[in-house]
Structure formats: structure tokens, C-alpha cells
Amino acid sequence: MIQPVRIGHLVLKVRDLDRSAKFYTEILGLREVDRFDQGNDHMVFFAWKDNHHDLAIYKVGDGAEGPKNDQVGLAHVAFELADEEALRRGYRFLKERGVHIDELEDHGVSHSVYFRDPDGNAIEIFSNTTPDQWPGGVRPPVAQINPLTLED
Secondary structure, three states: OOOOOOOOOEEEEEOOHHHHHHHHHHOOOOEEEEEEEEOOEEEEEEEOOOOOOOEEEEEOOOOOOOOOOOOOOOOOEEEEOOOHHHHHHHHHHHHHOOOOEEEEEEOOOEEEEEEEOOOOOEEEEEEEOOHHHOHHHOOOOOOOOEEOOOOO
């Protein structure tokens, strides 16, 4: 049996490397660590701290079809934030930058904001809830979808 210790990195397909690199650095705050251009392969690599890369984007071309909700594949990428206040700041930041918010959801164990990158890849930013937020101090089920309000 294979026993991974964690997810090492994620690669997303995009149409325009520069446009997407700008989104991932300026909106999500990732640090660009490398670029790869060889033949038909064009990629940009990003990291947060000391990992060689946490996320990469791979250019598939301007005419590439966008992701669809009813196709097999990645549903979304989730980025954990430090706490609820960081999630509120992130939500405000996205709105100030004109990023369309798809959904705000209270999952019981976490609070989430869903939006899309310039190519339609779904992204979630979330903060885990703490025991003081759980009814009776008991962790709720993992699978819940309830409305969430982050407006002040």
C-alpha cells in the first residue's frame, strides 16, 4: 500500500501564464519561484514558504475549453487561512479587487469563500472553526452546507 504523508503540490491548467501568474501572486499571495519553458511545455511554479513548490500552472493555450461543473476532474482547490478574521479580510480583499464570489458556506467545521481564477478553476479560501464555535463544544459532521455571512 502507498502511504503519502501529504499532498505535495497541485498543477492547474490555464490559458495565459502571465495573466494567471499575476492572479496567483497578487490575489492569493503566492511567491513565484520558477518558470519552465521547453518546447510545448510552459509552466510557472509558486510556493508559500520553504517548499520547492506548492502550486504550478501549466499553459494549455488560448483556445482551451474551460472547466465544466458536470465533467470528471478537479472540483476546487482549497487554501486554508489562519483564522476567521483572515477569512473576513480575504473576502473583503476579493470584493475590493472585483473578484466574483460564487458562494459563502458554513460547513460547521470550517467557513468558506468560493470564487474562480481567470480560467474558471474553482478556488476556496477557508478557515477552520474552533470548539467554541461548535454547538455544545462537539465537532459537527464534516459534510454540511449552510449559509455564511461575512459582512460586518
